[in-house]
Amino acid sequence: MKVLVGANLIDGTGGPVVNDGAVLINGDRIEAVGPRVSLEWPEGTEVIDATGLTILPGLIDCHDHLASKNYQLTSRWGLDEPMSMGYIRTALAIEDTLAAGYTCVREAGGLDYGFKQAIEEGLINGPRLVLSVGIISPTGGLADRVSGSGHHNAYHFDPQTPAGVADGPDAIRAKVREMARVGADVIKFATTGGASSRPGHGPLDIEFGPDEVKALVEESKSLERRTMCHAVGGPGLRMCVEAGVGSIEHGCYLAEDPDLLRMMADKGTFFVPTFEVYEFHSTVSAPHMIERAKAMMDLHKESLHQALAAGVKVVAGTDAGGFVHGDNAREVEILVDRGMSNMQAIQAATGWASECTGLEKDIGTLESGKFADLLVLDGDPLRDIGVLRDRERIKMVMKGGKAYVDKLSGAATTGLGR
Numbered sequence: 001m002k003v004l005v006g007a008n009l010i011d012g013t014g015g016p017v018v019n020d021g022a023v024l025i026n027g028d029r030i031e032a033v034g035p036r037v038s039l040e041w042p043e044g045t046e047v048i049d050a051t052g053l054t055i056l057p058g059l060i061d062c063h064d065h066l067a068s069k070n071y072q073l074t075s076r077w078g079l080d081e082p083m084s085m086g087y088i089r090t091a092l093a094i095e096d097t098l099a100a101g102y103t104c105v106r107e108a109g110g111l112d113y114g115f116k117q118a119i120e121e122g123l124i125n126g127p128r129l130v131l132s133v134g135i136i137s138p139t140g141g142l143a144d145r146v147s148g149s150g151h152h153n154a155y156h157f158d159p160q161t162p163a164g165v166a167d168g169p170d171a172i173r174a175k176v177r178e179m180a181r182v183g184a185d186v187i188k189f190a191t192t193g194g195a196s197s198r199p200g201h202g203p204l205d206i207e208f209g210p211d212e213v214k215a216l217v218e219e220s221k222s223l224e225r226r227t228m229c230h231a232v233g234g235p236g237l238r239m240c241v242e243a244g245v246g247s248i249e250h251g252c253y254l255a256e257d258p259d260l261l262r263m264m265a266d267k268g269t270f271f272v273p274t275f276e277v278y279e280f281h282s283t284v285s286a287p288h289m290i291e292r293a294k295a296m297m298d299l300h301k302e303s304l305h306q307a308l309a310a311g312v313k314v315v316a317g318t319d320a321g322g323f324v325h326g327d328n329a330r331e332v333e334i335l336v337d338r339g340m341s342n343m344q345a346i347q348a349a350t351g352w353a354s355e356c357t358g359l360e361k362d363i364g365t366l367e368s369g370k371f372a373d374l375l376v377l378d379g380d381p382l383r384d385i386g387v388l389r390d391r392e393r394i395k396m397v398m399k400g401g402k403a404y405v406d407k408l409s410g411a412a413t414t415g416l417g418r
Contacts, residue, residue, distance in 0.1 A: 063317025
């Protein structure tokens with residue numbers, strides 16, 4: 001057993017900070033947590049002094065693309081380097097994301113089950129992965145990769161990463177089953193275009209129709225899979241909310257339809273605004289993408305404010321914003337800049353985020369019985385949310401009781417029981 005003592009505890013529930021706290025860990029689980037004076041531990045327990053530091057749950061990114069490198073066509077189609085190089089780069093991005101304090105990532109497309117298996121078998125270090133494998137869309141939608149000259153992307157030759165194009169309810173049900181077969185924990189689909197879609201198919205344009213969305217959500221539920229929907233605005237946004245999707249990805253135009261926010265609150269639908277990727281698109285993307293991203297910025301911010309007021313749970317997801325893997329906490333910083341309190345933004349990357357992934361029984365908060373997924377910081381994110389991004393301030397990253405970043409245990413002692 002081991003115990004971290006003396007730290008200030010932010011438990012991920014939004015509750016008050018526990019000063020001079022302690023976290024007792026037995027194997028891969030938290031045995032007890034609370035004020036140091038209230039805890040006891042057996043003789044021989046490893047005591048780790050965390051006096052003056054902050055302990056919070058390991059962070060969660062609810063929308064990332066760990067295999068994505070940039071928006072260049074040659075990279076997205078796997079033409080610029082051997083496939084093996086791409087896999088190695090992805091493995092390094094996965095390890096760096098864990099080192100940044102992220103102990104869980106909900107992967108929104110592009111990562112096959114092999115990476116999850118490699119982490120579980122200890123071949124590489126990485127966060128807990130909740131996989132979607134790929135995105136499902138109709139012909140002409142987000143999953144239908146065609147160049148400007150009309151050539152189809154031949155990248156999907158691997159049966160473990162199937163193409164996501166499906167048209168009509170029956171084909172969509174079959175595609176959901178295929179994604180589940182290759183390891184998808186969550187089913188991702190699109191009902192609208194996006195900022196990065198081709199010219200002529202933008203954020204307010206629909207992809208699937210209502211009957212198709214209904215079939216997808218029903219089939220996913222029958223396979224006990226949650227759903228996450230790329231939906232930016234317009235009729236496509238409404239149809240997925242009405243169908244009972246698990247989370248809305250982006251949702252930039254939600255403020256134009258306040259009744260949808262009330263519906264989301266009633267249904268328990270999560271909102272993943274992914275501000276970081278639009279910050280990226282507004283600066284360095286193609287001209288039509290810059291124009292779209294800038295046009296929606298103010299309304300996107302208002303959508304966040306109205307969502308919080310309506311009682312919708314907002315959670316943090318980067319969408320691989322800027323393709324700088326390992327800087328996921330930039331999204332948490334932006335959430336504060338857009339109007340969330342520091343505590344709300346922390347919940348967006350811990351307690352609320354664990355509910356969005358469906359793993360709330362095991363991670364997301366500092367509670368007895370949950371996995372010992374911890375982030376130990378030299379600093380107070382309630383005063384300065386930016387400390388989450390400062391690698392020098394990260395003193396320990398623990399997943400399942402094992403420290404993957406450890407600048408504290410060298411001074412640990414074997415203490416007598418309390």
